[in-house]
Amino acid sequence: MDNRFSFKKGWNQLPQAKVPEARERIIKALGLQVSTSFYYRLYGKCEPKVSEAQAIEEIFHSYGITDIWGD
Numbered sequence: 001m002d003n004r005f006s007f008k009k010g011w012n013q014l015p016q017a018k019v020p021e022a023r024e025r026i027i028k029a030l031g032l033q034v035s036t037s038f039y040y041r042l043y044g045k046c047e048p049k050v051s052e053a054q055a056i057e058e059i060f061h062s063y064g065i066t067d068i069w070g071d
Helices: 016-030 035-042 050-062
Strands: none
Touching: 016 035, 016 050
């Protein structure tokens, strides 16, 4: 299944030691209240707003990851 709104590809490139930090940064940047909202976005179940996509890209770029979108 093609899921262009998922950022799982970038997520899988994160060093394991950075996963909790990156998760918290994304949750804070997107203003999410529950973990379900995070996972809906991670797996591309909902289309991100432009501002959300930009925030996600900035966070991944800070870890040197540029190929972010997709499964």
